[in-house]
Amino acid sequence: MTEELEAYILAHIDSEDSLLAKLRRDTYVNLLRPRMVSGHLQGKILKMICRMVQPQYVLEIGTFTGYSAISMASGMDSGSELHTFEINDELEDFTRSYLEQSEHKEKIFFHVGDVLETLPDMDILFDLVFIDADKRDYCKYYDCVFPKVKKGGLILADNTLWDGKVVQPVANNDSQTKGILEFNNMIKADSRVEKVILPLRDGLTMILKL
Numbered sequence: 001m002t003e004e005l006e007a008y009i010l011a012h013i014d015s016e017d018s019l020l021a022k023l024r025r026d027t028y029v030n031l032l033r034p035r036m037v038s039g040h041l042q043g044k045i046l047k048m049i050c051r052m053v054q055p056q057y058v059l060e061i062g063t064f065t066g067y068s069a070i071s072m073a074s075g076m077d078s079g080s081e082l083h084t085f086e087i088n089d090e091l092e093d094f095t096r097s098y099l100e101q102s103e104h105k106e107k108i109f110f111h112v113g114d115v116l117e118t119l120p121d122m123d124i125l126f127d128l129v130f131i132d133a134d135k136r137d138y139c140k141y142y143d144c145v146f147p148k149v150k151k152g153g154l155i156l157a158d159n160t161l162w163d164g165k166v167v168q169p170v171a172n173n174d175s176q177t178k179g180i181l182e183f184n185n186m187i188k189a190d191s192r193v194e195k196v197i198l199p200l201r202d203g204l205t206m207i208l209k210l
């Protein structure tokens with residue numbers, strides 16, 4: 001996507017909420033690797049997916065500063081729950097301060113810790129999962145999450161085209177690219193799910209549990 005087209009799209013969709021715009025700016029000014037933040041377009045898509053799916057329980061793996069969590073919560077009904085996990089406890093104060101400012105804060109449950117350790121003991125079946133954490137561990141997240149997703153539930157996995165690196169002929173791929181390649185092959189071979197890759201931003205795979 002060209003910058004010009006992206007600017008056109010952003011000018012013709014709902015405006016970015018003021019809290020999310022502030023959070024995005026604050027993330028870019030104050031934190032390392034700010035590009036990890038979902039941003040205006042992806043945030044609106046996640047919100048729209050929540051509107052369509054109307055999930056009671058959502059799981060997010062990889063909160064970072066909370067942009068995607070607040071976006072998804074804004075598309076969820078009152079009384080529903082979004083459980084979002086972040087392993088980096090140095091982000092806790094920053095992220096919690098934004099989650100607290102959101103008018104949807106009562107739907108957001110922020111867990112600081114490794115999702116792979118905590119999720120197996122959670123007694124929730126999720127309607128929607130958003131995987132957006134360490135690219136090396138996507139297969140592990142998928143295996144851990146799968147039994148916790150309802151039949152008919154949707155798993156979204158972000159960055160599955162990994163900046164186009166999935167099709168670049170490189171003899172020794174870096175570990176993150178290897179992780180994404182392995183994940184994409186694993187999903188392709190999984191007959192328990194229906195799947196499609198959207199060429200959105202860095203690639204978003206939609207996986208429906210049959």
Ligand SMILES: C[S@@+](CC[C@H](N)C(=O)[O-])C[C@H]1O[C@@H](n2cnc3c(N)ncnc32)[C@H](O)[C@@H]1O
Binds near residue numbers: 036062088115
């Ligand atoms: C790409 S960022 C998430 C961006 C966020 N979803 C957004 O759109 O604004 C990935 C985050 O996953 C976190 N992470 C990595 N491994 C994790 C794990 N095992 N459990 C929970 N969080 C993890 C990282 O610390 C990082 O903050």
